[in-house]
Amino acid sequence: MLLAAAVGVIGGGDSGAGRRKAALALVIAGAVAWTAASAGVLADGAAVDFTFYRLTPDLAFAFHLDRLSAFFCLIIAAVAFCAAVYSLNYIEHGAGGRQRDFLTAAMAVFILSMGLVAASANFFALIFFWEMMSLSSLLLVLYERDRAETAKAGVYYLVMTQFSTLFLLLGALLLHRYTGTFDIGAADLSPAAAGLIFGAFFIGFGTKAGVMPFHKWLPFAHAAAPSNISALMSGVMIKVAVYGLVRILLDVLSPELWWGTVLLVFGSVSAVLGVIYALKEHDLKKLLAYHSIENIGIIVIGLGLYVIFGHYSLAALADLSLFGALFHTLNHAVFKSLLFMTAGSVVAATHSRNIEEMGGLVKRMPATAVIFLIGAAAISALPPLNGFASEVMLFQAYLGAFQVPSPLTAVLLFTALAAFALMSALAAACFVKAFGAVFLALPRSKEAEQAVEAPRAMLIGPGILAAACVVLGVFSYQIFNAAGFDLPLIDLLPVTAVTGAIFGLAVFLVRRSGSRVRVSETWGCGIHRQTSKMEYTASGFSEPIVTIFSPIFRTRKSLRREYADRDKSIVAGGSGEIHTLQFFEERIYLPAARLVQRLSGFVSRLHNVDLDAFVLYAFVIIVILLLAVGRWL
Incomplete structure (x- = not known):
């Protein structure tokens, strides 16, 4: 990765496309090697330890690769591979040669720093590479720094990422105070000290992950960054924060019941409010960014359930919750990276992020539309895709709440289950809006009407991830069994096979029947020719849901009418607006x-x-x- 960064910045200018492609090829090769190493550790379970450099007896750049860190390194490497393939064409759409060189080099450093965070053996190395990750990602967020929105995103991200580091440093120093070491390992602490340290790490990691109310940087930064970087930030960077939180819960501290309650409440609020705020967005990348908050909430919910069930010695439910959270971490990395990449292709083709200015792209960008549809179905938890497979694991864990001996905790769990079900339904509604407004009906702008399909590399990268959405969903039962995990999972393979057979038979019978099909235009109130102004807009689709949740949005509606006569009996025109409070x-x-x-x-x-x-x-x-x-x- 360092070699790729060096190759990316050597020379410069618009003529350096071949050199940038060579740098990205090095990133791809590094991702492949990284994937192989991580898969080897996952397969045999033997941890790898080595020290690169020791500053003092207490401060060293030491690394530890066990199954947990290898799992997250595998996620980072897989998404980095697809993002680098996508970038072979995407980067050349950007500004001048110098900026493209910078984007290539900074992307390589960003990927390297994320992997080193996950592989760090002590908090000194972790925080050092965490800052390296934060600085490189900040520079990438500011890539188009001449835009006012980008400058705002940079300020938010800079403040919040340093806020995150401050609490991580506090947690590490407190651990050193009680244990005398910065090594990441089990610490025998009093409940008060452990609770204080957990609080510091939860705020530190939760801020970078985008847990509400520490999330505000995320919609701005993910929307402002180039789309290949948005895919990396949403797909894997926020998962690095999840890795830190999981490591603390599993290997450093002994969780208590109230920790699980905190995780469950914050996760539920993030999941529900994340999807509610996504519903009102018409900026395609901000819509996807709010869904990152929602899905991080789902992962944190799983961790909260793990702690709660573990406290009551319900080992089977605790394992199901933990594996559900980790599996959803992988799945979200796959389908969210896919969605940001395809969104980048759409934005590059239409020169707009406003979905109200799109439409009709399914005919102009059919391959992009199919890939986006798979990602949209996966994030909406529709069977048999991977989003459904991981979310149903958490639903199964929730339904075991009747085994909890505490009535108060059981009530909390069933209340959170209701919120979880609401979130799942709203996510599906949001992506019906997103896919319909972007790809269906008629183009609503000249740019959308003239859009063309993305280049091949910009289809191959997300296409690989789309295939992974199918494989990780349909074969989820077989994957967990092959890995040796005995979990009460639903086998989606026979269900998929039967459903596919029935659907195929139905299509065959319809085609054999020879029935005549009449094709005609949709009725348009007597108007002969349909226009894009007669379509169901994204605003119109989401308006009833925005109205239902108006107490959250603090919605204000304004309507302006223009009349054709003095008596104001004939309306000649007008406009309407919906204003929502930016609460946080x-x-x-x-x-x-x-x-x-x-x-x-x-x-x-x-x-x-x-x-x-x-x-x-x-x-x-x-x-x-x-x-x-x-x-x-």
């Missing part, structure tokens, strides 16, 4: 920013004093720090 931005983030600004102004005024007073302030702060450090040590 307007009620949490902006007030916090204003508070920080006021505090900064106060500190600045303290600095603008005479030298004697400034020296006194410095002396007092140094004494306080010495006392605090002395007490700590």
Whole structure:
């Protein structure tokens, strides 16, 4: 990957397309090697340990690759492979040669840093490569920095990623305080200390994962970044944060019941609100970004169920929840990367992210439409695809809540189950809107009417992921059995075979019947020729759902009419708008920013004093720090 980054920045200019392709070929080769190494560890279970460089006895760049880290490295490598193939054509759609060179090199560094985070053996290395991942991804988010929206995304992402690092550093220092080491391993701590450390790591990892209310950076950053980078950020970067949280729960701390409750509540809120906010979006990439929040919520729900069932010694349900969460981590990486790549193809073809300006692309971009449809069905948890396979595992775990001896916990679980079912239904509705508005009906803009199919490499990358959606769904039962996991799963293979046979027979009988088919236009209220203005828009589709959830959106509707006569009896035209409150931005983030600004102004005024007073302030702060450090040590 480092070699790919070096090749990407050597020379420069528009004539460097071949060199950029060579750099991406190195990324592809590195991803293949990474996949093979991770698969080997997963197959034989033998962990790999090595130390690259030791700064001090306590601080070393050491790596540990066991089955958990290998699983996440495998996800990173697989998505990186497809993203690099996609980028062979996609990067050449961008700006000048220098910017394309930068995008190629920074992408390679970004992929490398994510893998090194998952393979780190201690918190020093993990946080070092975490910052490397954050910095490289920030630069990629700011790729089109001349746009005002990109600058806003960069500010949000910079603040929140450093906020995340701050809490990770706090958790690591607290662990070192109680254990005397930065190594990632089991720690024997009091419940109070363990709870404090869990809280620090949950906020740190949860912020990068996009768990509400720490999520606000995610829709801006994923939408602003180039689509190949959006696929990597949503598909694997936020999964690196999931890896950290899973590692803490499994190998470092001993979870308690209230931890599971926290995870379940935050996960449920993220899942439900994520899909609700996605429903109101008409920016295709922001819509997908909100669904990342929803699916991270699903994963965190699985982790919460694992902790809760483990507390009550319900080992079978705990295992089902944990494997459901990890399986959904893999599945989300596959179908969300696919969706962001195909969205990038659509945006490149139509020069717009607004789905109201698309339509009719199924005839102009049929291969992209089919691949997007598979991803949309998978994220909507429709059988027999992979999204259904992992979500049904969590549904099965939920239904075991009657075995929990605590009535209060059982009520919480069944309430969360209702929210989970609501989320699944809303996700399907959202992607009916997305696919219909983007690909069906008539084009609603000149750009959509003139769109052409994406180049081959931009179809091969997401096409591989689409095939994985089918394989991981249909053969999920066989995959888990082959891996030696005894879980009560549904075998989707015979169901798929029977359903396919029935469907094929029905098609055959209809074609053999020779019945005449009459083709005619949809009735248009007496108007002979249909136009795009007569279509069901995305706004019209989502308006009833937005109205139902108006207490969450704080919806305000405004309607302006233009009349053809003085008596205002004949309407000649008009317009309508739906305004929604940006709750987290307007009620949490902006007030916090204003508070920080006021505090900064106060500190600045303290600095603008005479030298004697400034020296006194410095002396007092140094004494306080010495006392605090002395007490700590």
